[in-house]
Amino acid sequence: MKTEALITEDTELSDADARAVLGPLPAGAPKTSEAVVTSAEPGESVEITSGEAPETETSAMERHLFSGSEKEVGKSMTEEHVEATKISEKSINDIEGFLAEDSQAVYREFALQWFEKNKDAVAAEGIVIPPNPTDKWKAHIVLASPENQGMGAIADINNEEYQEVREKRDAIEILRAGLKKEVTPQAVPFLLVKHLWTRYEQYKKELDELDSRGDEVSRVLADGKEKEVDRLLEIMEEISGKGAHENIAETANIKVAESGFGPGDKKGWVDGKVEKRQAEIEEERREELIKREWERFRSDPKREKKMKMQDGSGWDITLEVPFEDFCKSRADERRKMPEEAFENYYNQESYRLFRGGIKQLAEGVGIKDEAFYGLLELAYKPYEAKVKRNWLFRKNKVVIPRNFIPSKEVLIGENNIIENGKVDISNSKFIAGVRDGHNEKMKKEAEKDRHVCEASWNKERERRIIEEKEKRIAELTLSLETAVINTKERYKQAKAEMLEEFVASHMTKEPSDATPEWQVEINKIFGNRQESGKAKKGGKSETIKTPGEILGAIIVDFAKKENHLEGGLSDIKGEFDEDVKTLSEYFIRTLGVKEMTQSMLRGIINDYEGKQKYRESCKTIDRLTGWFLTIMEDAPWEKKLKKLREPKRKSKKVKKTK
Amino acid sequence: MAESFLSNKNLSGFINTLKLNPEQNKFLLERLPTLDKKERVSLMKVLKDIFILNMEEAEVIDSIKNNWGKV
Numbered sequence: 001m002k003t004e005a006l007i008t009e010d011t012e013l014s015d016a017d018a019r020a021v022l023g024p025l026p027a028g029a030p031k032t033s034e035a036v037v038t039s040a041e042p043g044e045s046v047e048i049t050s051g052e053a054p055e056t057e058t059s060a061m062e063r064h065l066f067s068g069s070e071k072e073v074g075k076s077m078t079e080e081h082v083e084a085t086k087i088s089e090k091s092i093n094d095i096e097g098f099l100a101e102d103s104q105a106v107y108r109e110f111a112l113q114w115f116e117k118n119k120d121a122v123a124a125e126g127i128v129i130p131p132n133p134t135d136k137w138k139a140h141i142v143l144a145s146p147e148n149q150g151m152g153a154i155a156d157i158n159n160e161e162y163q164e165v166r167e168k169r170d171a172i173e174i175l176r177a178g179l180k181k182e183v184t185p186q187a188v189p190f191l192l193v194k195h196l197w198t199r200y201e202q203y204k205k206e207l208d209e210l211d212s213r214g215d216e217v218s219r220v221l222a223d224g225k226e227k228e229v230d231r232l233l234e235i236m237e238e239i240s241g242k243g244a245h246e247n248i249a250e251t252a253n254i255k256v257a258e259s260g261f262g263p264g265d266k267k268g269w270v271d272g273k274v275e276k277r278q279a280e281i282e283e284e285r286r287e288e289l290i291k292r293e294w295e296r297f298r299s300d301p302k303r304e305k306k307m308k309m310q311d312g313s314g315w316d317i318t319l320e321v322p323f324e325d326f327c328k329s330r331a332d333e334r335r336k337m338p339e340e341a342f343e344n345y346y347n348q349e350s351y352r353l354f355r356g357g358i359k360q361l362a363e364g365v366g367i368k369d370e371a372f373y374g375l376l377e378l379a380y381k382p383y384e385a386k387v388k389r390n391w392l393f394r395k396n397k398v399v400i401p402r403n404f405i406p407s408k409e410v411l412i413g414e415n416n417i418i419e420n421g422k423v424d425i426s427n428s429k430f431i432a433g434v435r436d437g438h439n440e441k442m443k444k445e446a447e448k449d450r451h452v453c454e455a456s457w458n459k460e461r462e463r464r465i466i467e468e469k470e471k472r473i474a475e476l477t478l479s480l481e482t483a484v485i486n487t488k489e490r491y492k493q494a495k496a497e498m499l500e501e502f503v504a505s506h507m508t509k510e511p512s513d514a515t516p517e518w519q520v521e522i523n524k525i526f527g528n529r530q531e532s533g534k535a536k537k538g539g540k541s542e543t544i545k546t547p548g549e550i551l552g553a554i555i556v557d558f559a560k561k562e563n564h565l566e567g568g569l570s571d572i573k574g575e576f577d578e579d580v581k582t583l584s585e586y587f588i589r590t591l592g593v594k595e596m597t598q599s600m601l602r603g604i605i606n607d608y609e610g611k612q613k614y615r616e617s618c619k620t621i622d623r624l625t626g627w628f629l630t631i632m633e634d635a636p637w638e639k640k641l642k643k644l645r646e647p648k649r650k651s652k653k654v655k656k657t658k
Numbered sequence: 659m660a661e662s663f664l665s666n667k668n669l670s671g672f673i674n675t676l677k678l679n680p681e682q683n684k685f686l687l688e689r690l691p692t693l694d695k696k697e698r699v700s701l702m703k704v705l706k707d708i709f710i711l712n713m714e715e716a717e718v719i720d721s722i723k724n725n726w727g728k729v
Contacts, residue, residue, distance in 0.1 A: 192729075
């Protein structure tokens with residue numbers, strides 16, 4: 001029967017139960033130093049040659065929280081989330097390479113600063129300083145010169161005057177330490193991407209500079225730099241994407257496709273470019289053809305005569321305005337302009353008139369656009385075409401002087417009449433052939449650039465993808481505000497999932513399933529009867545029976561406080577000797593550990609990294625919680641008392657036998 | 659005998675300090691009085707994990723803020 005089962009089960013948890021509930025906490029204080037994100041101490045020194053992270057202290061709680069091996073705590077973050085956000089081995093290796101370079105650069109910066117401030121000390125060591133020493137020489141003397149061993153330059157980085165460079169060093173070492181952990185601490189990806197981004201920007205600038213030089217050596221260097229830029233982006237994409245559970249490449253592809261650069265958009269885009277290119281080629285070629293006619297016209301010694309002859313007999317505009325007449329008509333401009341400029345102006349105007357004139361003349365006999373330029377291309381002079389009336393058949397014929405032989409291709413298959421040095425172009429097939437031929441030729445010219453357009457499309461798409469990736473990385477990781485918001489979001493999600501999973505697997509019964517009798521029993525055991533674990537005022541303190549209960553009480557007690565301690569711990573000063581009385585009272589009265597006398601506390605403090613560790617722990621409530629939890633989990637008083645209770649072995653007296 | 663830390667009062671106090679979303683908070687408080695010991699043990703475990711995650715979250719955010727200008 002359910003009720004019986006409930007009553008017969010002991011309502012106080014055994015040690016095993018408690019461990020199952022709360023999971024093991026790290027035993028004791030850490031003996032080895034292990035750098036974590038939150039605790040890099042600026043005062044630590046690092047050997048430049050070792051490449052090791054500075055040894056820094058960390059609280060037991062921090063170790064507990066950030067250690068990847070402690071999978072019992074923050075389960076969802078250390079198993080599913082952590083697995084999904086794990087940085088690949090290859091990237092870690094590459095990042096370590098980058099960070100090692102950065103670290104060297106920082107030490108170099110320190111060395112140069114140190115050298116400037118300690119020139120006299122260097123000279124005093126008998127080192128001859130050359131005139132204009134290079135930075136490399138200075139760094140060598142300060143950091144690596146055997147003669148410099150006794151100067152203690154590296155230790156000086158802890159001095160106040162090198163704070164800035166030391167902070168840079170520490171920041172890099174924090175990242176290196178984070179990367180070395182089995183599970184990368186949650187803060188590291190954000191800090192890492194920010195750090196790498198600076199290098200990325202720098203590399204991009206260097207790449208632009210190399211590209212702008214254009215020489216062969218720079219081109220080779222640019223190729224190498226481009227690979228580094230690509231790799232950096234790839235690494236940041238990986239870290240940022242994994243952290244946000246997002247495939248940044250996919251996001252970028254979608255965005256780029258939305259902007260009209262999806263894989264399916266290529267043909268349309270390239271066709272458009274080729275068409276545009278065709279129009280450009282046509283424009284260039286047509287201008288060239290007109291200019292060729294103009295030069296021919298201007299270099300014709302008979303042009304004056306020709307103009308006179310033609311004047312009034314088909315030419316309805318003046319192809320070239322006589323300079324004198326032009327000067328008269330543009331008297332105002334001439335006064336304002338220098339002589340040479342005015343002549344240029346005259347030539348431009350003449351050309352403009354010629355250009356418009358020949359087109360107009362050709363249009364007068366029905367030759368225009370592609371046909372006009374096609375004829376020019378074939379070396380005809382369509383502007384000299386004439387309409388002749390065939391009186392016999394009462395039909396108009398368009399003829400142009402056959403000054404140049406048209407190409408065979410145009411004439412083949414066409415019934416063109418060549419008569420008396422004139423070509424009859426009345427035949428529409430001929431005109432259509434000329435028009436289409438011109439079009440085709442321009443199209444072929446433009447098609448030659450198709451692969452250029454395709455390459456241009458590929459490049460543009462790639463540029464847009466990179467831009468979108470950069471944008472997304474920045475959105476997810478690259479500002480303090482977003483880093484904090486995204487961190488909160490990830491934890492919120494992890495906590496919600498944790499609860500959902502719990503509800504789905506453990507809260508399957510409906511409240512209506514409970515019988516009244518069963519509910520009565522539940523209330524008897526878990527109903528509100530008295531303050532949990534608190535000592536009654538003036539009464540004897542009740543020792544909570546199991547570590548599980550004690551830990552639960554501490555967690556609840558601390559969780560109630562926001563940013564300050566209350567009740568029995570409100571007098572905490574942060575110095576063990578001053579706090580020992582308060583602490584002892586808290587253990588005895590609040591936590592019910594009556595054995596934790598001041599004397600007991602003094603006796604065990606060194607097992608918990610001593611007074612210094614206690615001082616550090618008091619800096620935040622979280623750390624202090626960790627400090628308490630560690631001690632409570634260990635229950636050192638039990639060991640002490642057990643030791644005291646152990647009967648002393650009496651040495652047996654051996655009777656001497658004779 | 660000391661009252662179990664799995665009591666309604668203890669657990670509901672704990673739930674209220676965890677800043678869960680209002681729906682989840684309400685759901686847990688409503689169901690809490692009907693939970694048996696085994697369920698309470700599981701609940702305590704998940705609440706403890708969430709509590710630890712809250713602490714971890716605060717530490718991570720602190721770490722990001724403290725080191726942001728330095729990296």
